[in-house]
Amino acid sequence: MNYEASRLLLGLNCAHPLDAVSLPGATTDLAKAHNFDVQAFRFNADKEHMRQPRIVRVGLIQNSIAIPTTCHFADQKKSIMEKVKPIIDAAGASGVNILCLQEAWTMPFAFCTREKRWCEFAEPVDGESTQFLQELAQKYNMVIVSPILERDINHGETIWNTVVVIGNNGNIIGIHRKNHIPRVGDFNESTYYMEGNTGHPVFETAYGKIAVNICYGRHHPLNWLAFGLNGAEIVFNPSATVGELSEPMWPIEARNAAIANSYFVGSINRVGTEVFPNPFTSGDGKPQHADFGHFYGSSHFSAPDASCTPSLSRYRDGLMISDMDLNLCRQIKDKWAFRMTARYDMYANLLSEYLKPDFKPQIIADPLINKRA
Amino acid sequence: MNYEASRLLLGLNCAHPLDAVSLPGATTDLAKAHNFDVQAFRFNADKEHMRQPRIVRVGLIQNSIAIPTTCHFADQKKSIMEKVKPIIDAAGASGVNILCLQEAWTMPFAFCTREKRWCEFAEPVDGESTQFLQELAQKYNMVIVSPILERDINHGETIWNTVVVIGNNGNIIGIHRKNHIPRVGDFNESTYYMEGNTGHPVFETAYGKIAVNICYGRHHPLNWLAFGLNGAEIVFNPSATVGELSEPMWPIEARNAAIANSYFVGSINRVGTEVFPNPFTSGDGKPQHADFGHFYGSSHFSAPDASCTPSLSRYRDGLMISDMDLNLCRQIKDKWAFRMTARYDMYANLLSEYLKPDFKPQIIADPLINKRA
Structure with missing residues (x-):
């Protein structure tokens, strides 16, 4: 990669260049044996007088599904768990402190089909996948962020798109539900679940304050902002998104969020092409087809100083x-002072006005607009 | 540039790839004679049934100052105007409809010095530089956006960082004053002028609805949002920023704003190194020096579909x-529905709460946080 590309892609003229990190043999052996990509980097910061460094090791997992979507649902789920297990083990062997999995990691991203039978993959917060991860969280002394399709037993079996945050002692710290639901392309998620009702929680874990902006929420700067206002130091963005639609946005939005909010971002996207049993159309006039396009992986980290890692x-x-x-x-907050210069009062007022049906935009029209043009 | 770099840098797998545009000989002749870079591109859109295409030609000018900062102020200003004139002529010869100049274009960016004598460059809204541009706007039937240091005669000779928007008939449509003032590095602007009091106006011109996010405002997603809520179709970001500080952010923030708000962005940064008469320190413990660093140009356009032009x-x-x-x-609003899925009510409430001195962030603490780690 040439200088110009490195500069723009990785922010490499920032004050704290990235170092590569070497991982233990146990990790690289697992990666070889199970054929997954593994990369490791270090973001640096200045030394301070009044605080010790607070270095945490954070991991992101991206994966394809394991067996065809025509198989029995229980087998599909089990096979994904079996596939992801050695990657979690590799994270554990590497001493990862906080690990995040991809959106709806226990299932194919079947929402393109609009078939409601895929709701069977939904689980209660303390269901099978959570129990599976609780054991691993305790074993590896690792916080695990687990995005699942949730079945809310206490509210009429409502379906949500949810993350379960599991503490390093294997306890469930809490949940967050996806705030913004897409209505674009084959992302027919709005026929499965509604906008989340959990606000913008920040989870104070043994290793730092974390939050989760699920998938489509990354297109909403206010969603990123809200996690920042609540004090997040790392925000994960577990996603499932396809090449033709969102890929030009992918390297931009997370880095912008890290810059604008002075926190780290971990971006995850699933991998591969998932083919479903029954063909469906895409609202684009083209013939029916059975796949959702290519999930392009490319998981990576972004830092508040505008640097970022390469992508998986x-x-x-x-x-x-x-x-x-x-x-x-x-350090970046003190340097750039984005919070202090933000004038939130203006925007609280503007948003309140904007919400009114009779909102009038602030437009200054050229009185000579029709004179000539 | 290889495929991976093009994809990420220019969003080139988006639905509407960029075309190069050829310019008239008069333009390229002026560029050769006056030694300036000129580039031209076309962003495309789908054809619609119910509307004709609304194609506008938009221009951005970046430039260095013309003579040393030790010269008489009147000569410095005059020489910059003389230097910029042939570039404006080239825009006019190319049929540009809307043209934007760089921040505080009539002067060196002397705010690093903290010397108040540079306030002499401030002008009333209808001052010398505005009159100069009004003539050219009328001549070329061109809207011109002119960022100046403003002297507000009617309010105690207050200084503002202001843009004057001049209509294609040479009339002054209105002004906007910089909303967010930096407190970082040598950007000592906060000792010269205060946060603007003009809200987030959108100017309805003969060629479309435009707005101006001045310089440091590009770090504030809410500032970009507000121009979008008021209906902007093109937002200019006239800037003056230096390599060591902001360059890794430069290719990210404008593109993110274009994506998040479904409008075009025109980003401008001045060029060159400006050396001042009296050395100053930079609050970094290093010895005094007389320059502000390198203004890195790199002006470019970003589009709502995540594509962008190369940079100057x-x-x-x-x-x-x-x-x-x-x-x-x-078209992008209809496709992605960011406005409709934004849940502004949540954020109006959150910002109102956040403004209170006793705001309590939404934090869910792990009760076992101190058990082991």
Whole structure:
């Protein structure tokens, strides 16, 4: 990659260049044996007088599904769990402190089909996949963020798109539900579940304050902002998104969020092409087809100083690891003062006005607009 | 540039690839004679049944100052106007409809010095530089956006960082004052002028609805959002920013704003190194020096579909031209529905709460946080 491309793609003229990190043999052996990509980097920060460095090791997992979508649902789910297990083990062997899986990781991303039978993959917060991860969280002393399709037993069996945050002692710290639901392309998620009702929680874990902006929420700067206002130091963006639709946006939005909010972002996208049993149309006038397009992986980290890691493969399962000194968040806040210069009062007022049906935009029209043009 | 770099840098797998545009000989002759970079591109949109295409030609000018900062202020200003004139002529010869100049274009960016004598460059809204541009706007039937240092005669000779929007008939349509003032590096602007009091106006011109996010405001997603809520189709970001500080952010923030708000963005940065008469320190413990660093140019356009043009030179004066079908803005709104899925009510409430001194962030703490780690 030439200088110009490195500069723009990785922010490599920033104050704290990235270092590569070497991982233990146990990790690289697992990666070879199970054929997944593994990369590791370190974001640096300045030394401070009044605080020790707060270096945490954070991991992201991206993966394809394991067996065809025509198989029995229980087998599909089990096979994904079996496939992801060695990648989690690799994270554990690497001493990862906080690990995040991809959106709806226990299932194919079947919402393109509009078939409601896929709701069978939904689980209660303390269901099978959570129990599976609780054991691993405790074993590896690791916080695990688990995005699932949730069945809310206490509210009429409502379906949600949810993350379960599991503490490093294997306990469930809490949940967050996806705030913004797409209505674009084959992302027919709005026929399965509604906008989340959990606000913008930040989870204070043993290793730092984390939050989760699920998938389509990354297109909403206010969603990113809200996690920042609540004090997040790392925000994960577990996603499932396809090449033709969102790929030009992918390297931009997460980095912008990290810059604008002075926190780290971990972006995850699933991998591969998932083919479904029954063909469907895409609202584009083209013939029916049975796949959702290519999930392009490319998981990566972004830092508040505008730097970022390279991305994992577009095609293979992968584990991305980064060491990050969380002190960098406050250092960047002190340097750039985005919070202090933000004038939130103006925007609280504007949004309140905008919500009114008779909102009048602030437009200054040229009185001579029709004179000539 | 290889495929991976093109894809990420220019969003080239988007639905509407960029075309190069050829310019008249008069333009290229002026560029050769006056040694400035000129580039031209076209953003495309889908054809619609119910609307004709609304193609406008938009220009951005970046330039260095013309003579040393030790010269008489009147000569410095005059020489910049003389230097910029042939670039404006080149825009006029190219049929540009809307043209934007760089931040505080009539002067060196002397705010690093903290010397108040540079306030002499401030002008009333209808001052010398505005009159100069009004003539050219009328001559070329061109809207001109002119960022100046403003002297507000009617309010105690207050200084503002202001843009004057001049209609294609040479009339002053209105002004906007910079909303967010930096407190970082040598950007000592907060000692010269205060946060603007003009809200987020959108100017309805003969060629479309435009707005101006001045310089440091590009770090504030809410500032970009507000221009979008008021209906902007093109937002200019006239800037003056230096390599060591902001360059890794430069290719990210404008593109993110274009994506998040479904409008076009024109980003402008001045060029060159400006050396001042009296050395100053930079609050970094290093010895005094007389320059502000390198203004890295790199002006470019971003589109709502996540594509963008290449950038003008990092070193030379330049004119960047793009044809853009403004219909693309609504097409992207209809496709992605970011406005409709934004849940502004949540954020109006959150910001109102956040403004209170006793705001409590939404934090869910792990009760076992101190058990082991």
